[in-house]
Amino acid sequence: MWKTIKLHKFFILAIIIVLCLIGHSFFSYFNEYYYEPAKGYHRIKEICYEQQDWDHPYCENFAHNKDHLEEWLESHDPSKEFEQLDVITLTSIIVEHYSFASLQYFSPLIIAIAVAGMFHSHLKSGMFENYLLRMDYKKYLRKIYRISLKASLIMPVALIVIFLISCLITGFNFDTSSVNSNMSVYSAWKYEHFFLYGAMICLIQVFMSLVYANITLYCCRKNKNLLVAIVMSYIFFLVLDLFVYLVLYSLILNRIFGIKELTDYFNIAGYWFFKEDSNGTIPLIVAFSLQLVSFLGLHQIFKRKERLVLEYEKQVS
Numbered sequence: 001m002w003k004t005i006k007l008h009k010f011f012i013l014a015i016i017i018v019l020c021l022i023g024h025s026f027f028s029y030f031n032e033y034y035y036e037p038a039k040g041y042h043r044i045k046e047i048c049y050e051q052q053d054w055d056h057p058y059c060e061n062f063a064h065n066k067d068h069l070e071e072w073l074e075s076h077d078p079s080k081e082f083e084q085l086d087v088i089t090l091t092s093i094i095v096e097h098y099s100f101a102s103l104q105y106f107s108p109l110i111i112a113i114a115v116a117g118m119f120h121s122h123l124k125s126g127m128f129e130n131y132l133l134r135m136d137y138k139k140y141l142r143k144i145y146r147i148s149l150k151a152s153l154i155m156p157v158a159l160i161v162i163f164l165i166s167c168l169i170t171g172f173n174f175d176t177s178s179v180n181s182n183m184s185v186y187s188a189w190k191y192e193h194f195f196l197y198g199a200m201i202c203l204i205q206v207f208m209s210l211v212y213a214n215i216t217l218y219c220c221r222k223n224k225n226l227l228v229a230i231v232m233s234y235i236f237f238l239v240l241d242l243f244v245y246l247v248l249y250s251l252i253l254n255r256i257f258g259i260k261e262l263t264d265y266f267n268i269a270g271y272w273f274f275k276e277d278s279n280g281t282i283p284l285i286v287a288f289s290l291q292l293v294s295f296l297g298l299h300q301i302f303k304r305k306e307r308l309v310l311e312y313e314k315q316v317s
Helices: 002-007 010-050 057-062 064-076 078-084 088-095 101-125 128-132 137-153 154-170 186-192 194-222 226-256 281-302 307-315
Strands: none
Touching: 002 010, 010 057, 010 064, 010 078, 010 088, 010 101, 010 137, 010 154, 057 064, 064 194, 088 101, 088 154, 088 186, 101 137, 101 154, 101 194, 128 307, 137 154, 137 194, 137 281, 186 194, 194 226, 194 281, 226 281
């Protein structure tokens, strides 16, 4: 048990970081939109309505007009606003805003921490040499690929956790009839097909996480230092992000083929949500293509056992 935890300590660390971001995002949202406004609401209700201290600064806007005050208290009751909160809106706000939104650019770093940590733990434990000597190399390669597959589940599972927490908080309220269509998170297609939308986002995140994980495995093979491998992996992500947007889209598709108005589809860091009228099919194709190329590249890098053994001996010598 302890040995397994020790081997997966960086993977566990990555999960803890993501859970902390989720918790902080929910706390920040409710503190901003419910807790702080509720304190002001109950203060006004106590001073102006119950005590009728019209000379108090809190009561200046009501000008001794009790009917106006009652209308304001009715329309700004935080408990009623909370009752109207739905699962789709809350999930979207947490994913697209607050600290969880930082994963748009930092999820590759978290994936790198998880993957590099697991890979280097195997190297330091001495299990790596046993695998190479006693296990069929194809089986060992499948073990390497499973590291990527494990890491690829962190982000989609985080999205599902946010959805489930939103369900519990709102009492599984999917009634969106009172939703303000001017909200930044609102999209007619998303609200009408939320489960399909969510499934597409999760699938895209699986593909993109596989890309980041495979990049990290490549960097781990080239660097025996854990920190260097993690930093190098993140730099690779930034280069990939720029390549997809500036070369693949701006230069090739836009300038050469004249395909325009696809800016959002080729910003791979923004594949956490789609804007109004966005087509999720293109990001899905891009993400799948990138992970396919990354797996083919990873297979080429790890397919020769002799080279891997020599590099391992260099790292431990």
